[in-house]
Amino acid sequence: MEETEDFASHAKRKHYDPQTYARLLADFTQLMEEVPKLRPNRDAWDIEGDWAATGTIFFVDAVHQPLFEPLRAFDCRTIKLVNLDRPAVRLTFYRKHRYWLLKDKDLPPAEKINQIQTYLNDLLVKCQVLAQKLAVLPAPKRAEASGKIGLYQQQIQQWEAILATPERYEMALSNYSRQHMYVTVNYKYRLDSGDFANEQEHLLNTQRDRLGNITQNRYNILFIDPVEIHREHPYQNREVEGYLANFSIQSEAGKHTLYARLRLEANSQPPLV
Structure with missing residues (x-):
């Protein structure tokens, strides 16, 4: 698996009984x-970028860090202790594309079959x-629905062919x-040695519905060295699109995309009679 957003991230989160989570969240x-x-202060702080597109950020003096120590291990979904x-x-704030990618080597044969079958079942439904x-649809809607059915059937035929000989395809x-x-x-x-180090963290986004209305506020707490932040520090200075673009078969499957292409060795084989 590559990049940042873990395909199984939810499985790694800590689980709490409702009462415990509610108590910790309240604290x-x-x-x-x-x-x-x-x-x-953009004029006085060593700070760049825009953070308006994320959840609420609270900048807190580092002197208050000990207050948060009892909550360090709390895996909160709505408040993040960033640093x-x-x-x-x-x-430095910037927008970053977060995604997960499973290449062919990451997909066991059984998982490939499962993903294809799940997608086919969804199309059939x-x-x-x-x-x-x-x-019962009016004529314009009926034509639109018929067109969708035709597209779904094309996808079904394509992926059924792949399912028949999955070993011939890279996915x-x-x-x-x-x-x-x-x-x-x-x-x-600053490290204990006096040297500087850099880290990066993604920030919690505000949750919104399809209309853009806020459904859940989320918060990020950034601790600041109130002296050093006023000094200037040296500025810290993709192949994914190219990789995925080489797949001739691409299908949207819910929240992810399913990719397939004939293996090079399969391309060199004579067609099946």
């Missing part, structure tokens, strides 16, 4: 609201649902084309 929220905040113990002396509605699985963009912060901090 975290109260502390977040009560701790004094710093107001970022506890690493107060920033320089901040869509065809059946539309076919049942055709008789990949990715949500790359869905363009999940996250605001990421690159921050510089």
Whole structure:
């Protein structure tokens, strides 16, 4: 698997019983609201970029870090301690495309078959649902539905052929084309040795519905070295699109895209009679 967003990320999260999670969240929220905040100063701070497209960011003086220590291990879904113990002396915000990519070598044969079969089942259901509605749809909608059924049937034929001889195809699985963009912060901090180091973290986005209405606020807490942040620090200075573009068969399968192409050795074989 490549890049940033883990295909099985939810499986790695900590699980809490509802009462425990609610108690920890209440403690975290109260502390977040009560701790004094710093107001970022673009003219005085060593800070670049725009963070308006992400969740709420609170800039907090590093002196208050010990208050958050009891909550360090809490895997909160809505509040993120971005850089506890690493107060920033320089901040750079930028938008980053986050995605996951499973290449052919990452997909066991059984998983390939499962992914194709799941996609085929989904297409068959869509065809059946539309076919049942055709008789009652007005003419324009009926033509549109018939066109969709035709496209679904083409996809079904294509992927059924791949399913019949999956060993002849190289496959990949990715949500790359869905363009999940996250605001990421690159921050510089001072090590105990006195040297500087850099880290980057993606920030929690505000959750919105399809109409753009906020459904859940999310918060990011950034700790700041209040002295060093006023000094200038040295500026820290893709093959994925090309890789995926080489797949001749690409199908949207829910939240990800299914890719396939004939293996080079398969291309050199004579056609089956």
